[in-house]
Amino acid sequence: MTKKTSKRVKHIPQRTCVGCRTVQSKRELIRLVRTETGVGVDLTGKANGRGVYLHNLRSCWERGLKGALASALKTEINAEDMAKLKSIMETLPDDTLEESNSLPGKE
Numbered sequence: 001m002t003k004k005t006s007k008r009v010k011h012i013p014q015r016t017c018v019g020c021r022t023v024q025s026k027r028e029l030i031r032l033v034r035t036e037t038g039v040g041v042d043l044t045g046k047a048n049g050r051g052v053y054l055h056n057l058r059s060c061w062e063r064g065l066k067g068a069l070a071s072a073l074k075t076e077i078n079a080e081d082m083a084k085l086k087s088i089m090e091t092l093p094d095d096t097l098e099e100s101n102s103l104p105g106k107e
């Protein structure tokens, strides 16, 4: 294994929100995970299983729950889990995400 580090770049994990398809640093997103028992929110971010990410915005969850989430997880979300996810969605702020397409993410 040869490891070339020409630049010292701090690696920030980037993940895609399955609702709006925006790539964002992992910390800004909520992880959802598919486990043996079903689909749920992974608050620790470390649960085993296939995970996907969503903003904590209702609009993203709405889009995600309509199908993007299930297809990203390659599973069907059962009614019970869907009800749970919807109740979580209800607690999220209704703000729509700022259109950041035109701006290169400056930090």
Ligand SMILES: [Zn+2]
Residues within 6 Å of the ligand: 017, 018, 019, 020, 021, 022, 054, 055, 057, 060, 097
């Ligand atoms: Zn989103």
